Amino acid sequence: MKPINVGLLGIGTVGGGTFTVLKRNEEEITRRAGRPIRITTVADKNLALAREVAGDDVRLTDDAFSVVTDPEIDIVIELIGGYGVARELVLKAIENGKHVVTANKALLAVHGNEIFAAAQEKGVMVAFEAAVAGGIPIIKALREGLSANRIQWLAGIINGTTNFILSEMRDRGLPFAEVLKEAQALGYAEADPTFDIEGVDAAHKATIMSAIAFGIPMQFDKAHIEGITKLESIDISYAEQLGYRIKLLGIAKKRDDGVELRVHPTLIPEKRLIANVEGPMNAVLVQGDAVGATLYYGKGAGAEPTASAVIADLVDVTRLHTADPEHRVPHLAFQPDQVQDLSVLPIDEIITSYYLRMRVEDQPGVLADITRILADSDISIDAMIQKEPAEGESQTDIIMLTHQTVEKNANAAIARIEALDVVKGKVTRLRLETL
């Protein structure tokens, strides 16, 4: 059968992995797609690198726009990243009737609504398995495997950099700044790690998953984003004493009155499988009304794991293109005209449980005062540790775990607690999910 022609934009880590795996497993991939998949053109600013990776059998160019306007190209793989020129290229490809496969979580989180609307209008497919959780086929699970379900919520460890850092902080009791350096040295964190450690990358991915899971538009600008830069080793330790692990979770939850969309360090019971996902691995836990909880675990990044997702999309797009050459039913395109009108709730309306650590004067009545304040805000206590003061000291830590409450109640209670004379400094607050 006639090959399907693919143009690859960007031959960095993932592009190189895609090229390599397509070649190594060509026979299996061709059998599964039903026809050969040929990268005919590679565009990259660095032509020397492109030639080194892609060899002489493909057309090489530093003009990506020539690829998205080439009538011979059926599918464009966008691996440039970011939302600058990548956005223009993707829209141009769609305009020219080409399907798009991308790994670009930032682009989709910020411009996905526009891109999917354009694709639907044109009747082409935009596939993005590689944009979330690397090689784990989570988008396919959400959109197809769980299509019988109303998704109630999902929670994911979807940034390997931060999960590696948290694992090391816990395993070795080291502070964040030291572990970050180590992560950079090992290649688990970028030279500029901001997007990862501040939770932005995880928020991009959580936004995309929320759109697929709930059939809502991308609302990245409304996501609540907290990274791990302020996390202290002492809290990891106290959490463990109480039977919890701390992970950076991307959470999306559907409620009657809106959607929660948030990224932040979260205490999880240690007996949950997801609490035991370590190092640079990813995992997404999904709750569906029919199937209950399902978990998907694997490598969230890397050349070949991400390439695995890119190529799975190529195979799907190729199969559907062959079955449906007039693009009558853009099965993989997001369908913006059927989205539900559910807005992302502001952070003070989320409902969750809390870990609170406060430094207090070791005096009678302090605990009673704090407990009273919580009760006044309708917050009940699930567990508590009160440490003995160190030798010769008058201050001590109180650590509390609360039951679920609305965040605004927690905010009010924390403000009142901080106003007490016996409470020194700020209350450290981390959210907790029993999952």
Place this chain on the structure above:
Amino acid sequence: MKPINVGLLGIGTVGGGTFTVLKRNEEEITRRAGRPIRITTVADKNLALAREVAGDDVRLTDDAFSVVTDPEIDIVIELIGGYGVARELVLKAIENGKHVVTANKALLAVHGNEIFAAAQEKGVMVAFEAAVAGGIPIIKALREGLSANRIQWLAGIINGTTNFILSEMRDRGLPFAEVLKEAQALGYAEADPTFDIEGVDAAHKATIMSAIAFGIPMQFDKAHIEGITKLESIDISYAEQLGYRIKLLGIAKKRDDGVELRVHPTLIPEKRLIANVEGPMNAVLVQGDAVGATLYYGKGAGAEPTASAVIADLVDVTRLHTADPEHRVPHLAFQPDQVQDLSVLPIDEIITSYYLRMRVEDQPGVLADITRILADSDISIDAMIQKEPAEGESQTDIIMLTHQTVEKNANAAIARIEALDVVKGKVTRLRLETL
């Protein structure tokens, strides 16, 4: 758009769940399928039950053959089970140009080659997500999500009855027979639990997964099958002391010289996520050459979890039927003319590690004799415990973990060990996988 018409054969647990979920989530499912999915006819021997579950809007019949010959029906859901009349019905449905969705692992493991060949010839789809691991979309992951990979091996906890029993045996130190009774009382085991506890059900599912993963024919008759009926609590305890859990695993491994296909109790390192899957939950660990290890976890049985998989298949079949009304590319059908010619290896050729427990006279030199025998068979020892004899007793247990070896070597060594005067009775042997 015009609804697609579905005939449901069998309205027991899963059939009832399918009906319920299709109705409850009708709006979402219709949106995802692109058109309404209508069960127009239900066949069951028990018409009273059918009416109770399905109501008055569907045609009810006790004649399943009338459904598979009805020209108005596009898709047949087979939920009768077994490989008696179910086989005839499925083949008849295919003959009449209807797609088939089934949960019938026994039928596919035993007659799958014939069924898929018939479907391919006729250009119709046979979908079977519900046949393996309940609501976990594992078939979709193997066939589509991981389509870029050569699957190297997979290992699954794919029978909830036995996993529940093993969890209880470990948690409470109770013997197998007692926990089985409890499982039956709780509904986790059938009145006749043979297929589950003897590993046959797991072997059906492992056979199906091996065919999809490796592109080989079903070879259920060659699968090595051992259940949990002979497992002793003392071994669960020793395994734990050595840092392992015991699970009933369905394993499929691709080697250059053939395929391993086996079900048996297996020691797994406790730090593996899959070792911590408890109760009636299922999980499948898959190793692909590009993505590495991915794990899929969730409910392996139950009305709505299994219905979730049945309906996901209905949605897929409906989408493809719409895109490809002349069935030009039977994407979901197994393609028997392209299968690899890889045979299942006999059990004495598998390569694995072993847990060995033997009762010996507590004398000097015993350990040396046993170690010598193992070395003679090229078997090296990874770990060992030698228990102190009980007060006034002269015999004691030696427990060994070996490194990998060919099973025939282990068999030879075990025979020689058992022939030693100082060794009392048989050597207990369990296989061990580091995964």
